[in-house]
Amino acid sequence: MSNARFDSRIKDLKQALMPLMQLVCKITGLETAFVTYIDPVLARQQVAVVVGTGEIGIVEGSEIDWQDSMCRLLFNDEHWQDNEIKQHYPLSAGAALGMNTFFAVPVQHQEKIIGTVCGASTREQYLSAEQHEQLQLIAEAVSWTLAQWQRLFKLQQRLQFTRQRLQLAYQDRDSLKALAERDPLTGLLNRRGFADFWQRCTEVDTDQKQIAVITLDFDNFKQLNDNFGHQAGDEALQALGAILQQHTRDYDFAARLGGDEFLLVLPGCQRLEAQDVASRIQQSYQASPFGDKHGISIGIAVTGQGANDDLLLLADKALYQAKNSGRGHIVCRTLRA
Structure with missing residues (x-):
């Protein structure tokens, strides 16, 4: 797949996700909502789409090590939201960005976690069980689109591996590999x-x-x-x-x-x-x-x-x-x- 075609497909997927993130902001009242794609193999998390006021500096396309992810902290502590980030996770990336409230709902495809629907605010704000149920429905709606995102990125990774192996074929392959x-x-x-x-x-x-x-x-x-x-x-x-x-x-x-x-x-x-x-x-x-x-x-x-x-x-x-x-x-x- 050419880079131009890859970029075009990703752009289409972003447009499909955008209205759902706008709905997340309306449901929660938080300043920022975004979707992430998780690659457990490379231990990286990428921000796919961001909607919000810009008060919290979440950047579309940015990546973070899974070790430093706010989603990882919540998942591993078996929570889905926290409205005292600066107190509970003072050394986290979220605290550094000025978050007080943060939530993360897993996005699953074929019973495997492939990403998250997230929201953040500089304000302390508690989200209800009813809002959690609504966010889970949005995560289900996001699932198919994010699965296509995952498929495209894995395809690109395989193509990169193939190109690298072809390059090695012209050199001392075993030692360089x-x-x-x-x-x-x-x-x-x-x-x-x-x-x-x-x-x-x-x-x-x-x-x-x-x-x-x-x-x-x-x-x-x-x-x-x-x-x-x-x-x-x-x-x-x-x-x-x-x-x-x-x-x-x-x-x-x-x-x-x-x-x-x-x-x-x-x-x-x-x-x-x-x-x-x-x-x-x-x-x-x-x-x-x-x-x-x-x-x-x-x-x-x-x-x-x-x-x-x-x-x-x-x-x-x-x-x-x-x-x-x-x-x-x-x-x-x-x-x-």
């Missing part, structure tokens, strides 16, 4: 390499639908860097990378997604097996030279439905809950039909 898809510090897959492998997992048609995703994050990693230097931080990252490689089978794959965020995908792995793997990883790290300086928190998501992007969101939620429970906790969640 390895450099492009591997984290140079740990030797694990990077975000790009993980996205490629995860796409294959979602496309494989197999009778074995059991799969587990383990997410890992250092506790107080900044303090480790501050107290012992960045060299010590790098050595800790390398140590955890080596431990993950020790605990992976030939058909598992591990990735460093950025910073101190790691992920392990275990096809054919059930809940108890995944918990056992997580415990052994944690024990191995505690026995390392860095185990007495800080620990690691672990989130696990398992399903018998096969690989899908909702599993990544659930694993992230489990990690969020583990970190909020205290140092060195493991939380496991199951994705059900």
Whole structure:
């Protein structure tokens, strides 16, 4: 698909979403309403359409890391609205933008979360259960249009991967591809390499639908860097990378997604097996030279439905809950039909 055709299709989808966001503003009385598209694989969230007065600087087309998303904070805390953002989430992106009230309603397509309908205001304003029901109906109306948005972006991503592989065909393909898809510090897959492998997992048609995703994050990693230097931080990252490689089978794959965020995908792995793997990883790290300086928190998501992007969101939620429970906790969640 050419860039011009892609832009034209996206413009048509934006026009279809605009009246629905205007309706959200009328229903809620909030200053700003917008739709976002979530890509759990790349851990990015993009603003598709914005309607509002401009008092809150939500920009159409802008992207944010899922780790920094206000939607992630509400979802992981199992809320849909908050009218005291500055008090409850003082360090959040929403507080920085001047939000006091914010809501996020998931948009689902084929029972998978693909985005959100959101609203925000500089004022403190409580939204009722009746308004929530109306917003859920709007989220259902948004679903088909946002699913087309998702399809277009995934198509563009595949085309980009194809172009990159063609370019590598004229060069030293194996070595350059390895450099492009591997984290140079740990030797694990990077975000790009993980996205490629995860796409294959979602496309494989197999009778074995059991799969587990383990997410890992250092506790107080900044303090480790501050107290012992960045060299010590790098050595800790390398140590955890080596431990993950020790605990992976030939058909598992591990990735460093950025910073101190790691992920392990275990096809054919059930809940108890995944918990056992997580415990052994944690024990191995505690026995390392860095185990007495800080620990690691672990989130696990398992399903018998096969690989899908909702599993990544659930694993992230489990990690969020583990970190909020205290140092060195493991939380496991199951994705059900």
